[in-house]
Amino acid sequence: MSQITNLELSASGSGAVMDLTGNTGGPVSPDIDGNINVLGDGTIVITTGDPGTNTLTISLENGLDGQLLIGSTAGSLAFATLASADSSVTITNGSNSIDLSVDAAASGAVIDFLPDSGTSPVVPDGAGSVTITGGTTGFTFVGGANTLTLTGSPSVMTVTALTDSDSPYTVLSTDHYMTCDVSGGVLTIALPNAPATGRVYIVKDAGGDAADFNITVTTAGGVVEIDGATTFVMNTAYQAANFLFNGSSWEVF
16 A cells, blocks of 8 residues: 655645655656545545645545444554454444444343353343342343333342241241241251351241240351351340351351
8 A cells, every 4th residue: 555755735836735755756746636546455535625725635435334444463454344243233334334233132142140050141032131030039120222120129038937846947048037936935047157148137036935935046067156156046025136147157237
């Protein structure tokens, strides 16, 4: 592709362009219409305008609809068309235009959003929605034009009813709120040893009998501490306690 150096514009003189030198050494003169055409990977048209106007116009030609002029360290500039490797982006090329849109139903349309059961991406359905379910409630993310809507009932908890006949009770991953009736005797509840950090369980003396029949909260095997001890005893009527796992032990709040 030709290189142009020493470009000067002058309002006077024939052709209105002086001292324009090509890479072959000699001066370059406009044609009868005042144009200088330099041929290469794409055509660059330099238009001087009418003599005396001191104008210089540069335009690119020969690219197809929607193509861009892309640089390369290995060679010259070249026209190329945008592409989506995984087809998650729809590209529509037009005359002097490129339109990009995300295909919500395409594989890979959701990035780094992984389910608990594996490493495969979660893919929206044909309507652009992702539904997450767990326990007795769930959340639905509904995609729209530049919007993300979350619907569901995040305040609804899974309720597990316990009595002294369930003692000792090992807490399940699906449990959250444990309502306890200890009118017939004591109850021991064992929290998991290593749940996800930030996991919270709630224990409540629902009948007001904990002063007579204690509710003892411990961990499986009694090896993980709860506020510095291996057990936490609930012995006040209608008492409630929240247990949060901090990554190595349980905290009561």
